[in-house]
Amino acid sequence: MAWVQWLPAGVAVAVLAAAARRLPWYKLRGDAEAQRVLGIATAALILMRGFNTHGLGGAHLNFTCAVIATLMFGPRFALWALAAASLTASFFGQAWIGFGPDFIATALLPVLCSLGLSRAAERWLPPHLLIYVMVQAFLGGALAMLVCNLFKAAVAAWLDVGSAGAYLIATPLMMFGEGFLSGGTMALVVVYRPQWCASFDDARYLPPPR
Template sequence: MNLPDDHFSLFWIGLGWLLLVLALVWSIKTAPWHKIKGDSEAFNVFIGTSVLLSFIWAGAASIGGGLSFHILLMASVTLMFGPQFALFSAILALVGVTAMGQSGVLMFGMNAVLMAVIPIFIVWLMTLFAYRYLERHFFVFVLFNGFFAAAVSTFVSLLIAAGVMWLGGLHETEKLTQSFLPYIPLMVIPEAFANGMVVLALVVLKPQWVSCFDDDEFLKGK
């Protein structure tokens, strides 16, 4: 998505920053800071993930006129770190993308909302739903929390991004219906597949990196 500064009014710029600040305040107040105290491995994984995410986001596929797509990986990052630290990681990644000139400085807040706050919120709600109402099973975790949550969160985020571009005057309805909306389903599938594979690999090889996964609950006795 990586919205540019052009054509957006102060209303959209201010709204984006307001929503981002509110999300950051909540994250700072509720983050489980005790879990990372003195944990150098967790810190290294966090920084490494943020850097990798920045390069992935910077490599957006442009289809002209400021329209672009890229893998978000917010489902994987949320399951790894929880919603608060996932937001911190995404903001660090977006700082890198913005510094590379791939995203608008003034629209940083709105880009963060579209690329991080919204998908993280959706993934976390679906994760809580699965934890409460679905069987705590390895494949449920991978398929629902990884694959399906990634698909739903990406679909919603891209639709909202289209609405922002239309209401903000960046693109007309005809442009969006011809060059953006038809590509949304095409992005949902690889996003779901990528997150599903990342989550699967992590819970098999490095389950300690996935804060939302517990061997005792999802594997033992299954």
């Protein structure tokens, strides 16, 4: 069933093309530090994909770090950085099913999840540093992993490849791991290098004392 790979690949190309039309290049123009941070982060995302496992019932499990990328660089740059990770994983035979399905599972859906949660938190919750770290980063990472693995489980069940149950079994532990990784990373970033984080506003989350 070649369409299982080619149809999602078409979706991935369309999403990336739409994201490319409004990439905020002005944030990188003339800023060597921002360019370096984005490059290093993209390389880290690619390296993280090397920590895949096929050991649980044939399931293809990996952390996505999509929430970290979205909070630090915004959804459009995050999609492209994660696409580089999926494409590299596909080249080395480590992508789930293929580039297109892998991009949807580990990039598109988690980024949309992160974006939706962040907007809800900014609208409905008080602007507090702890809420930013615990809700947008930690909870966001956990929910992104949930969405990723549920999508993989649904596709595995639909294709009848026998690994759907393994994704469901692994999901709770992976949710905590992804949440801890996202929350811990963003806590360090906003404390030591807040200028690296596109979604963090000092005036909002660190108001001057009255």
